[in-house]
Amino acid sequence: MFFPSWLPSAVVMMIVQAEERNMYDQYWLINHLKESHGVMTIRKTLAQVEAEGLVLPNGTLVVDGRPVAVVYFRAGYAPTDYPSEVEWSARLLIEQSSAIKCPSISYHLVGTKKIQQELAKPSVLERFLDNEEDIAKLRKCFAGLWSLDNEEIVKSAIEKPDLFVLKPQREGGGNNLYGHDLRETLIRLKNEQGEALAAYILMQRIFPRASLTQLVQGGVCFEELSISELGIFGSYLRNKDKVVINNQCGYLMRTKVSSSNEGGVAAGFAVLDSILLTDE
The missing domain is CATH 3.40.50.1760 (Glutathione synthase, substrate-binding domain superfamily, eukaryotic)
Structure with missing residues (x-):
């Protein structure tokens, strides 16, 4: 300590x-x-x-x-x-x-959705990394991220809302908008204009592969298709411009039923899980 x-x-x-x-x-x-x-x-x-x-x-x-x-x-x-x-x-x-x-x-602010969107813009990662191979690996992991001042993307999202997620600058589950709710919110925000547009970003919706999982709810065990999300913990400590610690220090795996749009554990949409590595 x-x-x-x-x-x-x-x-x-x-x-x-x-x-x-x-x-x-x-x-x-x-x-x-x-x-x-x-x-x-x-x-x-x-x-x-x-x-x-x-x-x-x-x-x-x-x-x-x-x-x-x-x-x-x-x-x-x-x-x-x-x-x-x-x-x-x-x-x-x-x-x-x-x-x-x-x-x-x-x-705290670096973890907001807006910063994720800014990092996805062309030439931004180059401000922080020199190795082109590392930059390419990172970009390969990015989903599409756009601000709501991109009229072409907003139009596409209104026409095909199932391909997008509308995310506010919030943490935890229960805040993202999908499908009909996404379309209606985008139409309302377009009409309102102003600062309301800056409160959200649009993200390309990811469709991960689902797998059959044993789940327990209310003391009853059942099988359900589920998807998981892996997060890597990092420890970072600095004193002004001097970095004291910058390490990877564990992981968090969240699993939810594939039919759920949300994924927050504390919000009740997902559960904590662990990784099983195989040679498949």
């Missing part, structure tokens, strides 16, 4: 929702940090941070009288997490401190 030696009492602060549904894995992490590393964790909402927090002249973030070394955001990713200026003030306070943020506001 990256705790300053001059702050032996420093804690990890976990940012949570006021009515948290995902508390059990949070407490598992809290117990692991305590038992394996002797590190204390406090759980706070953004409103509590605003009420109890301050930043000292040396940059130290203090919340409820405790110096905070790491801020771990388990909330703060949805508009509903910022119902008032109080929550925005708390986010600004955290960003202005020297505490390690997981993620910082810049890293």
Whole structure:
């Protein structure tokens, strides 16, 4: 853990929702940090941070009288997490401190759908990579991504909505639009114009191969066609322009029935799964 030696009492602060549904894995992490590393964790909402927090002249973030070394955001990713200026003030306070943020506001924004769309534009990857072979491998993995100011693509999506997905700048499941809902939303957004168009991107719909899977629901086992999505975890830590850590550190496999358009685990559309490698 990256705790300053001059702050032996420093804690990890976990940012949570006021009515948290995902508390059990949070407490598992809290117990692991305590038992394996002797590190204390406090759980706070953004409103509590605003009420109890301050930043000292040396940059130290203090919340409820405790110096905070790491801020771990388990909330703060949805508009509903910022119902008032109080929550925005708390986010600004955290960003202005020297505490390690997981993620910082810049890293948070890099994960938005809009950045994915920007990276898919011609010549953009070349700003970050020099090896042409690596660039070609990355581009091969990209689906089509477009902003809604591309009138030709928007027209195609209205005519053939089943070939596209309309995605807002949101995390988690339950937000994407397909088929009839996609067409109707695009027509409405075209009529409204303005900033509403920037809230979404269009993505080429992917049709992965489905496989027969054993599933259990309500204590009953049954077979259903399902599809899986593999995500690779990365750990990244920097101090200004100096990169301290940039490693791959595990994976997350999500599986859902192939008839479901959504894929969020916490939202109830998918389940956590594991990989079985074969020589087929």
